[in-house]
Amino acid sequence: MKTAVIVPTYNEKENLESLVAQLLTLPSAVDIIVVDDNSPDGTGAIADRLADEHPGRVHVIHRAGKLGLGTAYIAGFHKAIAAGYDLIITMDADFSHPPKNIPDMIAKIGQGYDLVIGSRYVPGGAAIECTLPRKMLSWGANAFARVLLGLKAHDTTAGFRCYRRQVLQSIALDQIFSNGYSFLIEMLYKVQRKGWKVGEVPIVFQNRRQGVSKISRNEIVKALYTVLRLFRARLLGKTA
Ligand SMILES: Nc1nc2c(ncn2[C@@H]2O[C@H](COP(=O)(O)OP(=O)(O)O)[C@@H](O)[C@H]2O)c(=O)[nH]1
Numbered sequence: 001m002k003t004a005v006i007v008p009t010y011n012e013k014e015n016l017e018s019l020v021a022q023l024l025t026l027p028s029a030v031d032i033i034v035v036d037d038n039s040p041d042g043t044g045a046i047a048d049r050l051a052d053e054h055p056g057r058v059h060v061i062h063r064a065g066k067l068g069l070g071t072a073y074i075a076g077f078h079k080a081i082a083a084g085y086d087l088i089i090t091m092d093a094d095f096s097h098p099p100k101n102i103p104d105m106i107a108k109i110g111q112g113y114d115l116v117i118g119s120r121y122v123p124g125g126a127a128i129e130c131t132l133p134r135k136m137l138s139w140g141a142n143a144f145a146r147v148l149l150g151l152k153a154h155d156t157t158a159g160f161r162c163y164r165r166q167v168l169q170s171i172a173l174d175q176i177f178s179n180g181y182s183f184l185i186e187m188l189y190k191v192q193r194k195g196w197k198v199g200e201v202p203i204v205f206q207n208r209r210q211g212v213s214k215i216s217r218n219e220i221v222k223a224l225y226t227v228l229r230l231f232r233a234r235l236l237g238k239t240a
């Protein structure tokens with residue numbers, strides 16, 4: 001199956017080149033779509049060089065400025081669908097999502113799953129070297145989303161995912177309201193409501209070694225709002 005890995009980047013100059021090198025040597029052949037938001041640190045130029053060095057394997061979408069993680073994923077999805085990829089993976093550029101788990105995710109799709117999450121919260125999974133506030137935030141966001149939205153997956157905020165293209169084509173991507181991190185919860189909610197089969201494979205999530213996290217207090221508030229908005233829609237029996 002033709003597979004694309006979408007890597008959104010904002011100031012990831014320390015990470016992108018080694019990540020791309022690891023992805024290109026995986027036992028499962030994957031192509032890469034970098035979505036860079038005009039990173040001030042020059043990540044976009046590194047992405048262009050990698051695309052030149054690996055024609056057809058590395059693609060780059062440049063956007064004018066920091067437009068958010070959700071719309072970065074959507075831009076990547078449109079490109080991957082148009083280019084005919086069967087499987088579309090999303091992952092962070094910062095090595096929190098281990099490339100070596102990608103073959104496990106693809107294998108799980110082969111067992112009949114439509115979306116596979118690289119999950120911290122199934123047996124064998126873990127989050128290491130994360131600060132306590134970050135662990136509590138992740139735990140709280142997951143508990144909240146699972147209870148209010150009835151999500152069955154255990155890691156509902158994970159950005160490490162593998163979608164079958166049909167899943168993405170079944171969802172009106174441009175109507176997804178949330179941007180940023182809450183996009184991940186909204187997307188999972190929509191996928192589950194459509195009846196697609198969601199699976200998880202364990203990963204050991206490691207806190208980033210290089211660069212800084214872009215998660216902000218504002219994103220946390222927006223994620224809270226997203227869950228409450230979807231909960232209300234769920235109660236009223238609306239689709240979203
Ligand atoms: N293109 C783009 N990438 C982003 C944006 N915000 C975050 N990213 C990237 O999305 C991924 C996840 O962000 P990260 O800072 O690692 O968040 P964290 O893992 O929650 O701390 C990283 O690869 C970031 O570089 C954005 O607004 N635009």
Ligand SMILES: [Mg+2]
Nearest residue numbers: 092094096208
């Ligand atoms: Mg990260």
